[in-house]
Amino acid sequence: MRLDVVPYGNPALRRQSENIKEINEEIITLIDDMAETMSLYQGVGLAAPQVGRSKMLFLINWDLIEHEKSGTQAIINPRILNAGEETEKQDEGCLSLPDVWAPVRRPSVIRVEYMDVDGNLITEELRGMPSRVFQHEYDHLLGILFIDRISTHERKNVKDILRSIMDGEITTSDEIEEIAQSESEIRSD
Ligand SMILES: [Zn+2]
Numbered sequence: 001m002r003l004d005v006v007p008y009g010n011p012a013l014r015r016q017s018e019n020i021k022e023i024n025e026e027i028i029t030l031i032d033d034m035a036e037t038m039s040l041y042q043g044v045g046l047a048a049p050q051v052g053r054s055k056m057l058f059l060i061n062w063d064l065i066e067h068e069k070s071g072t073q074a075i076i077n078p079r080i081l082n083a084g085e086e087t088e089k090q091d092e093g094c095l096s097l098p099d100v101w102a103p104v105r106r107p108s109v110i111r112v113e114y115m116d117v118d119g120n121l122i123t124e125e126l127r128g129m130p131s132r133v134f135q136h137e138y139d140h141l142l143g144i145l146f147i148d149r150i151s152t153h154e155r156k157n158v159k160d161i162l163r164s165i166m167d168g169e170i171t172t173s174d175e176i177e178e179i180a181q182s183e184s185e186i187r188s189d
Pocket of ligand 1 (some may be wrong): 094095096136137140175
């Protein structure tokens with residue numbers, strides 16, 4: 001089932017998420033629904049708070065990231081164990097903040113721990129895009145948005161778009177319609 005992605009301004013995006021105690025049917029259904037939603041949006045990642053659920057859970061679509069992994073992976077109860085001193089600045093966007101793009105500085109290398117959907121505890125080191133996506137999605141679980149990490153100057157640049165999202169002039173489903181339209185254009189070619 002496709003879920004609604006909550007937009008910037010919705011309090012769900014500012015809540016601290018709770019640990020998942022048991023990977024039960026409710027969690028599996030949530031993961032399935034989030035996967036369907038993420039794929040419709042062609043998103044690189046989607047965190048539970050973005051669909052209004054305050055759970056320590058996010059998905060990463062490895063197919064859209066240059067990486068040795070593939071498919072959609074559920075990341076449960078993640079933690080960032082440590083981060084390297086070196087940082088990188090790169091543009092980020094977010095399904096909850098349509099049309100907003102801004103450069104965010106983040107640690108290049110992180111060491112993370114999480115549970116997979118089968119309950120296995122996994123520890124790994126991430127760098128590059130996988131590291132950035134993991135940090136962006138992990139922030140969502142703490143109620144942090146990428147625009148909280150941009151410079152005051154960049155914030156000024158996106159101020160009007162943020163206002164339009166809060167006023168409902170730009171919605172999170174605009175993107176799905178655009179994707180559907182470009183796909184039908186491709187088909188009709
Ligand atoms: Zn996001």
